[in-house]
Amino acid sequence: MRWFFRPIAAVVLLLGEYLAISFSFDAYVLLERAGDWGAIGFIGMLGPIAIAFATALWLLGGAEVRDVVHRSAQVEEAPWFPLLLVQLVCFSAFFGLSAHLFGGNALSPEPLGLWVLLWVLGGAATFLAWLPLAVGRLRLSALLKELAVPLSLAALLGLVAWGAGIITLELWQPLGDVTLDAVAAVLEVFVQPIVFDPNEAAVGTEAFGVTVAPVCSGYEGIGLVAAFLMAYLIVFREQFRFPHVLVLLPLGILAVWALNVVRIVALILVGHLWSPEIAIGGFHSKAGWVFFCAVALGAVWVSQRVPWLASDPSGPRARVTNPSAPFLLPLLAVVATALITGLFVSEFDYFYPLRVGVALTVLAWFRKDYVEGLRRHLRGRSIWSWQAPMIGVVAYLVWIALWGIDPSVGNEPPAALAELSAPAAMIWIAARVFGSTVTVPIVEELAFRGFLLRRLISKDFTEVPYETFRWPAVLISSLAFAAVHQQWIAGFVAGLFYAYAQSRRGLLTDAIIAHAVTNALIAAQVLLAAHWSLW
Numbered sequence: 001m002r003w004f005f006r007p008i009a010a011v012v013l014l015l016g017e018y019l020a021i022s023f024s025f026d027a028y029v030l031l032e033r034a035g036d037w038g039a040i041g042f043i044g045m046l047g048p049i050a051i052a053f054a055t056a057l058w059l060l061g062g063a064e065v066r067d068v069v070h071r072s073a074q075v076e077e078a079p080w081f082p083l084l085l086v087q088l089v090c091f092s093a094f095f096g097l098s099a100h101l102f103g104g105n106a107l108s109p110e111p112l113g114l115w116v117l118l119w120v121l122g123g124a125a126t127f128l129a130w131l132p133l134a135v136g137r138l139r140l141s142a143l144l145k146e147l148a149v150p151l152s153l154a155a156l157l158g159l160v161a162w163g164a165g166i167i168t169l170e171l172w173q174p175l176g177d178v179t180l181d182a183v184a185a186v187l188e189v190f191v192q193p194i195v196f197d198p199n200e201a202a203v204g205t206e207a208f209g210v211t212v213a214p215v216c217s218g219y220e221g222i223g224l225v226a227a228f229l230m231a232y233l234i235v236f237r238e239q240f241r242f243p244h245v246l247v248l249l250p251l252g253i254l255a256v257w258a259l260n261v262v263r264i265v266a267l268i269l270v271g272h273l274w275s276p277e278i279a280i281g282g283f284h285s286k287a288g289w290v291f292f293c294a295v296a297l298g299a300v301w302v303s304q305r306v307p308w309l310a311s312d313p314s315g316p317r318a319r320v321t322n323p324s325a326p327f328l329l330p331l332l333a334v335v336a337t338a339l340i341t342g343l344f345v346s347e348f349d350y351f352y353p354l355r356v357g358v359a360l361t362v363l364a365w366f367r368k369d370y371v372e373g374l375r376r377h378l379r380g381r382s383i384w385s386w387q388a389p390m391i392g393v394v395a396y397l398v399w400i401a402l403w404g405i406d407p408s409v410g411n412e413p414p415a416a417l418a419e420l421s422a423p424a425a426m427i428w429i430a431a432r433v434f435g436s437t438v439t440v441p442i443v444e445e446l447a448f449r450g451f452l453l454r455r456l457i458s459k460d461f462t463e464v465p466y467e468t469f470r471w472p473a474v475l476i477s478s479l480a481f482a483a484v485h486q487q488w489i490a491g492f493v494a495g496l497f498y499a500y501a502q503s504r505r506g507l508l509t510d511a512i513i514a515h516a517v518t519n520a521l522i523a524a525q526v527l528l529a530a531h532w533s534l535w
Contacts, residue, residue, distance in 0.1 A: 010134030017091050025102040057154035065147060087129040094122035148325035152332040176201060182261045187268060208271035212264060221256040221292045228296045245309045252299045259291035323462050326366040327451035330443040333362045348416035353431035359439040377466060377507060388501050388510040392517025395497040402490040410530030433523045441515035449502050449511045453477040467506030474499045
């Protein structure tokens with residue numbers, strides 16, 4: 001059996017199980033009826049995010065992923081039948097828990113929290129049982145490390161594109177009438193008479209109809225396709241002829257709009273001819289993601305097959321290399337964690353300790369790279385210097401001055417923190433202090449000074465000494481650093497200080513130490529002077 005049959009079969013199995021759960025049950029019922037457990041209802045968003053990630057991975061590194069997996073595959077086959085049996089048992093238990101929890105649109109009796117916890121654990125067990133079935137004897141650890149950059153970039157692009165799709169829902173107002181007219185015209189070809197009320201955005205048949213609201217209109221596909229194709233054309237710009245290849249953008253947007261019309265018509269026909277429960281239970285959202293993937297991947301296929309779009313049709317395909325992985329992956333992992341956990345919180349970040357744990361895990365993964373790089377750059381010098389902490393102090397003073405806080409006036413901690421139990425509050429505060437003084441300085445300095453500043457100087461950033469100081473690179477990297485902070489002016493100035501700290505002795509560790517000192521002083525001010533707004 002060829003090496004790729006097993007992972008493909010496992011992916012098809014998991015996709016079938018996902019669709020079976022999605023079409024049969026809707027976790028959104030938890031949002032309105034589950035009280036403190038209501039946020040679990042957003043778990044359905046993980047499916048679209050996973051689809052966006054998979055599509056982005058194909059766009060940015062499909063050939064490389066295929067080659068790396070092929071090299072990592074071993075000839076001998078791991079036993080699959082016992083693993084399949086275990087996975088199916090786990091899925092059956094998960095399906096039963098889903099039926100008990102969501103069946104008939106009525107939540108199970110008390111204790112609701114226990115049933116929700118069992119349901120989440122059942123889903124996790126189903127996925128963990130599926131993983132060895134898909135991986136077989138692949139050397140997963142080495143594979144993940146070699147593919148760190150395309151995987152992390154795909155995760156970030158998937159999240160950004162998904163967010164762009166949500167933002168594009170605003171297009172529903174100006175384009176809604178055209179879409180509804182098109183749906184009505186196509187629907188009349190299959191069913192007569194139809195029911196059509198454009199004032200209420202209602203369309204359907206006498207037996208089944210829908211009100212097409214912005215949240216389920218499918219216009220998010222426009223934002224998704226635009227974001228994916230723009231990223232794809234930028235990353236692989238050397239392969240294409242400009243402006244010819246830009247024709248893919250309007251064609252992709254037009255195609256995803258037309259398929260959205262097809263999706264709404266198919267939704268109505270499924271409800272009219274087959275099952276209203278299946279139409280409403282999952283088809284309306286899942287079909288949209290299938291069409292999105294078809295448009296995005298189809299546009300990529302066309303770009304690689306039409307000579308008129310290619311700069312050199314016979315040239316080699318672009319490949320993504322990973323020298324930037326130790327510098328970028330920690331930040332990307334933290335950002336992805338923050339975006340995902342942000343789905344389950346409103347204002348107070350209960351999951352900050354998880355963010356710290358993710359950062360530590362990724363940093364530990366690349367620890368050998370960091371130790372080797374540090375030894376190479378120290379060249380017998382001490383890692384400690386008094387200048388770095390002093391620069392951190394100055395950055396702290398500037399930060400506080402620009403923030404404009406009255407040192408004599410404190411403020412109450414967040415209400416959500418005050419409502420936590422004493423042990424939970426202490427754990428959160430300890431994680432916040434540790435994260436801001438240890439993991440955040442390391443993660444951010446690796447990305448903004450270790451990678452971005454040097455990458456702006458040379459494409460081969462690994463050959464750029466840390467003491468190299470170029471004003472354009474320093475200013476741009478400091479602006480990027482400012483963009484991820486609430487106080488962007490203070491962030492920009494602090495970025496300049498940390499770039500200076502790095503260039504003085506040519507050590508990234510000096511920038512990390514300066515950053516850590518700044519954050520430690522801010523943490524002390526928060527806890528000692530009750531200036532909680534700084535966090």
